[in-house]
Amino acid sequence: MTCIVNVKGxxxxxxxxxxxxxxxxxxxxxxxxxxxxxxGAGKSTLLKSLLNISDIDSGExxxxxxxxxxxxSKNKARIGYVPQENDEISWLSVKDLINFRKQFYAAWSDxxxxxxxxxxxxxxxKKISELSPGQVQRVLIILALAPxxxxxxxxxxxxxLDPAGxxxxxxxxxxxxxxxxxxxxxxxxxxxxxxRIANKVAIxxxxxxxxxxxxxxxxxxxxxxxxxxxxxxxxxxxxxxRGKQFLQGQHAIVSQLDQAWLEEMKEQAVEVTINPMGLxxxxxELTA
Amino acid sequence: MKTILLxxxxxxxxxxxxxxxxxxxxxxxxxxxxENLLFTLIAFSNFLLYLMVAMRxxxxxxxxxxxxxxxxxxxxxxxxxxxxxxxxLPTLLVLPDVxxxxxxxxxxxxxxxxxxxxxxxxxxxxxxxLFILMPLPMAMxxxxxxxxxxxxxxxxxxxLICWLAYALLNKLVNYRGNQHHVSKxxxxxxxxxxxxxxxxxxxxxxxxTMLAQWWADSHFNYYRKLISAATNTSKELxxxxxxxxxxQSANSFGANAYVIWSLGIALLCVLGLVxxxxxxxxxxxxxxxxxxxIIGTGSITLFQIIQGKxxxxxxxxxxxxxxxxxxxxxxxxxxxxxxxxxxxxxxxxLLAVTARVFGHLNITVYINSILILFVYCCIxxxxxxxxxxxxxxxxxxxxxxxxVGFIGTIVFVTHMAxxxxxxxxxxxxxxxxxxxxxxxxIFSCYQYLQYFSKK
Numbered sequence: 001m002t003c004i005v006n007v008k009g010x011x012x013x014x015x016x017x018x019x020x021x022x023x024x025x026x027x028x029x030x031x032x033x034x035x036x037x038x039x040g041a042g043k044s045t046l047l048k049s050l051l052n053i054s055d056i057d058s059g060e061x062x063x064x065x066x067x068x069x070x071x072x073s074k075n076k077a078r079i080g081y082v083p084q085e086n087d088e089i090s091w092l093s094v095k096d097l098i099n100f101r102k103q104f105y106a107a108w109s110d111x112x113x114x115x116x117x118x119x120x121x122x123x124x125x126k127k128i129s130e131l132s133p134g135q136v137q138r139v140l141i142i143l144a145l146a147p148x149x150x151x152x153x154x155x156x157x158x159x160x161l162d163p164a165g166x167x168x169x170x171x172x173x174x175x176x177x178x179x180x181x182x183x184x185x186x187x188x189x190x191x192x193x194x195x196r197i198a199n200k201v202a203i204x205x206x207x208x209x210x211x212x213x214x215x216x217x218x219x220x221x222x223x224x225x226x227x228x229x230x231x232x233x234x235x236x237x238x239x240x241x242r243g244k245q246f247l248q249g250q251h252a253i254v255s256q257l258d259q260a261w262l263e264e265m266k267e268q269a270v271e272v273t274i275n276p277m278g279l280x281x282x283x284x285e286l287t288a
Numbered sequence: 289m290k291t292i293l294l295x296x297x298x299x300x301x302x303x304x305x306x307x308x309x310x311x312x313x314x315x316x317x318x319x320x321x322x323e324n325l326l327f328t329l330i331a332f333s334n335f336l337l338y339l340m341v342a343m344r345x346x347x348x349x350x351x352x353x354x355x356x357x358x359x360x361x362x363x364x365x366x367x368x369x370x371x372x373x374x375x376x377l378p379t380l381l382v383l384p385d386v387x388x389x390x391x392x393x394x395x396x397x398x399x400x401x402x403x404x405x406x407x408x409x410x411x412x413x414x415x416x417x418l419f420i421l422m423p424l425p426m427a428m429x430x431x432x433x434x435x436x437x438x439x440x441x442x443x444x445x446x447x448l449i450c451w452l453a454y455a456l457l458n459k460l461v462n463y464r465g466n467q468h469h470v471s472k473x474x475x476x477x478x479x480x481x482x483x484x485x486x487x488x489x490x491x492x493x494x495x496x497t498m499l500a501q502w503w504a505d506s507h508f509n510y511y512r513k514l515i516s517a518a519t520n521t522s523k524e525l526x527x528x529x530x531x532x533x534x535x536q537s538a539n540s541f542g543a544n545a546y547v548i549w550s551l552g553i554a555l556l557c558v559l560g561l562v563x564x565x566x567x568x569x570x571x572x573x574x575x576x577x578x579x580x581x582i583i584g585t586g587s588i589t590l591f592q593i594i595q596g597k598x599x600x601x602x603x604x605x606x607x608x609x610x611x612x613x614x615x616x617x618x619x620x621x622x623x624x625x626x627x628x629x630x631x632x633x634x635x636x637x638l639l640a641v642t643a644r645v646f647g648h649l650n651i652t653v654y655i656n657s658i659l660i661l662f663v664y665c666c667i668x669x670x671x672x673x674x675x676x677x678x679x680x681x682x683x684x685x686x687x688x689x690x691x692v693g694f695i696g697t698i699v700f701v702t703h704m705a706x707x708x709x710x711x712x713x714x715x716x717x718x719x720x721x722x723x724x725x726x727x728x729x730i731f732s733c734y735q736y737l738q739y740f741s742k743k
Contacts, residue, residue: 014679053602055679073611087600089534091493091508092515099519103530104609129493147608 001028003065004151004183005050010059012045012207019045021207023059027185027200029150032177034198034215035187036283041204043187044084047155050185051081063151077105080144084155084187086136090129094122094139098146105147116142120172133160137169145176152177154186158193170196191280201279205287211241213255215279221256222282228271235270237261242286253277253285289348289367293341298688303340306333307378314381330378330392335399337375341368342403346470349463361461368457372400390443397453407473408466420577424570428563468495489537489596496538504538507545511536527610527619528626534604535623537593541586546634549582553638560645568646575642579635580698583661586631588690590624591672595683598676605740617740621733624669632665656712657701659722664697666725673732677739 005027012020019042027033037043048054050061052069061068064075071079088097094117102108117124120138128136137160144152157173158166174197177184188194194201194215201218203211211218227235227250237243238261239254257274265272277285294300310329313322354360379392405412425431442449472491493501511533518525525533536542556578560571594601601620610616636658643649649657668690675682712718 051603052606053599071606073608076606076608076611081603083599083603085599087597087603089536091504091536091538092512096512096515100515100530100533103515103518103525104604104607106608127493 001030003027004029004031004063005185006060006062007050008060010046010049010061011057012042012049012054012059013057014045018207020049020056023204023208025202025209025212027183029183030181031200032184032198033186033200033202034194035185035202035204036189036191036194036279037187037204038189038287041287042207043189043204044155046204047081047153047185047187051079051153073106077107077147078150080147080149080152082137082140082144082152082154082157084159086128086133086140086160088128088136088140088143091127093125093127094131095124097128097139098124098143101143102146107148108146109148110146112148113142113146116145134162134165134169137161141173148180150182152182152184152186154184156187156189158188158190166190166193167196173197191278191283195279203283203286210286211255211282218282219279222277223254223257224275224277224281224285225252225254226250226273226275227252227265228273230269233268233270235265242288253282289364290371292347293344293367293371295344296340299336299340303333303337306336310378310381326381327392330381331395333378334375334396335403337371338396338400338403341371342400342407343473345404345460346407346473349461350467350470350474354464364461365457368461372396387443388439390446391439394442394446394449397449401453401456404460408463408470410469420573421570424567427567427570489539493538500538503544507538507540507542508536510543527615528622530609531601531604531616531619531623532627534601535590535594535597537596539585539589540593541582541589541631545585549578549634549638553578553641557641557645560642565647569648571646572648575646575648576698576702578642579638580694582631582635582638583664583694587628587665587668588687588694590627591668591675591686591690592683594624594672594676595681595686614737614740617737620740621673621736624672628665628669632661635661652709652711653701653704656704656709659712659718660697660701660704663722663725664693666729667693670725670728670732673736677736 003026005025007023007025010020010023011018023046035043035046045054049056050063050068052071063071064078066072066075089100092100098113116138120135120142122131122135122138122142128139131139137157141157154173158169161169170193173184176182177197184197186198198215201211201213201215202209222241225237227237229235229248235250237250237252237254238258239256241253241255243250243252262272306329310326310333313326313329317323317326348354348364354364376393376396379389379396402412402415406415493504496504514525514529515533517523556571556575560568605616610619639649639654639657643654671686671689675686713722
């Protein structure tokens with residue numbers, strides 16, 4: 001698999017407060033990575049840093065094998081970005097905005113624009129300020145998809161939508177992604193959104209990627225263990241993501257179960273209870 | 289309540305400073321030569337205080353607290369009376385002249401009434417324009433009203449003014465009307481100086497007045513046509529034009545603003561040519577105020593618009609159109625410079641025309657004014673570029689700096705107009721100032737380009 005995005009030791013602080021700390025991340029072609037994090041975890045900062053919208057303090061970022069701040073025009077055109085907030089020119093009509101944005105690209109798919117406009121029933125003559133938040137979000141997506149990007153970056157794409165709108169919107173994104181084999185990185189703090197479209201999950205907490213793996217593997221393998229023992233013991237839990245000791249016991253979240261270790265615990269008379277976890281539980285436990 | 293009404297340390301420090309200077313002037317004043325300066329200091333400081341309180345009053349009168357808290361209106365009335373009482377302390381400096389003192393109290397009350405009225409109902413701003421234009425009809429109809437007579441009348445009218453003010457105060461503390469306009473005022477007062485424009489921008493288009501809608505639409509139509517024409521002819525718009533489109537707002541100083549101001553000035557000049565030359569000096573405040581207003585709206589507004597669009601411009605800067613090294617930064621600088629050059633050239637022409645008609649500036653003062661405006665322009669561009677390239681939000685400080693520099697420029701130009709000053713370009717200190725401001729601007733441009741070389 002080709003590595004599309006490679007981040008190494010990314011550090012960024014704002015007003016002497018560390019936002020991203022030595023963050024590393026690899027995204028491969030065709031991945032749909034859901035970046036999960038609480039509010040203020042640094043999700044937007046990370047995405048903006050990847051795109052060189054926000055300056056970084058240190059670290060290395062490469063996109064399509066080129067340094068992020070020295071991207072060639074060709075590779076710039078291969079990236080689509082949908083920001084969290086709608087800061088588009090609100091006084092332009094949808095048609096004018098699309099034509100305006102077209103000016104910035106050498107290649108632009110009018111067919112794609114027409115197809116999406118008709119699929120989403122967006123009135124071309126309406127001004128951006130007259131559209132509902134859901135429609136604006138769709139226009140922003142059209143603007144991002146029209147140059148036929150190979151890497152699509154969404155910052156909280158469904159934050160402004162109601163649950164029904166969010167569901168429709170995510171379904172459409174999923175169909176777009178599967179049709180065109182686009183690599184997607186999107187941030188969210190809603191785990192159900194992520195479960196619908198992502199194939200990989202990255203949990204961002206306190207400026208670092210706390211967990212990064214396939215979504216299916218995560219849901220299958222990540223479990224919470226509760227260990228109870230009688231005498232004083234010092235137990236090392238393999239694949240430990242997060243652990244918390246209590247008197248004669250321990251709560252532990254592991255990325256996968258080690259059967260050999262379980263047998264060993266049985267022999268040592270340590271009672272191990274295995275609790276399966278949903279993505280939301282994993283997220284809450286890892287970021288607690 | 290008092291904290292809300294008197295919020296903002298910068299204005300408070302400025303008012304106190306003016307009071308201290310007034311006390312200093314009074315202590316060192318042995319005859320009436322500096323009487324006018326003393327009066328001006330007291331009046332200006334008090335007016336500033338009244339304006340500050342008046343602008344913050346809607347935060348209280350139209351808040352939910354006003355309805356929920358028992359005795360809210362009574363408490364607000366007491367606090368307003370206390371603030372007004374304290375503001376009268378500097379007027380004691382005009383004593384032992386009791387008539388002047390009483391007249392000052394009358395003037396203070398009247399000013400308060402006007403300021404409060406125009407905050408709640410913008411139509412009352414007409415009082416300010418009437419005040420500026422008042423000397424003209426008085427001169428034309430030969431109404432002579434000297435300072436002594438005016439103060440004497442105002443002193444005798446004080447009981448009537450007090451009664452009127454108290455009646456209006458009772459009405460004000462219970463006033464909940466004009467919700468639409470007041471909510472806009474509250475939104476503006478709730479943000480710092482650097483973000484006042486952003487609040488105005490966020491007002492939905494349909495909620496604006498018909499005139500404001502027409503004004504904005506006529507401005508935007510030019511750019512809409514530009515995009516359509518480029519699309520129809522499959523032409524590429526220049527980078528600078530693309531950035532210009534990104535930086536437009538309903539408050540932009542565009543072609544329609546130039547046309548309207550030009551028409552206004554032309555009308556004023558025609559009036560100046562028609563009426564007798566002896567009345568020309570009555571137009572001086574207005575022809576001084578107009579260029580000041582244009583710089584205010586053309587320069588400070590530009591800064592606020594771009595400051596509000598920083599994140600959008602950062603997003604635009606990474607698009608493939610800007611493929612060459614620094615092409616975004618160069619196009620952006622091109623837009624800012626062309627915008628400011630057109631603005632200041634317009635002011636230079638405007639000053640020349642009004643000076644020719646009204647004769648309030650001679651050729652030396654005119655050249656000096658242009659030079660001072662040039663220095664102001666260089667410094668303001670430098671500050672703006674600095675704020676635009678930093679991640680931190682310095683919007684508030686920059687707007688304050690620009691306003692202070694702007695007031696300083698106006699005061700200096702006014703002082704120069706009334707004194708015998710030689711050509712500033714021959715003055716060594718000014719030459720250094722000119723050089724420093726030019727170097728500062730070049731350095732800011734260089735730093736801006738350097739910053740974007742990483743993009």
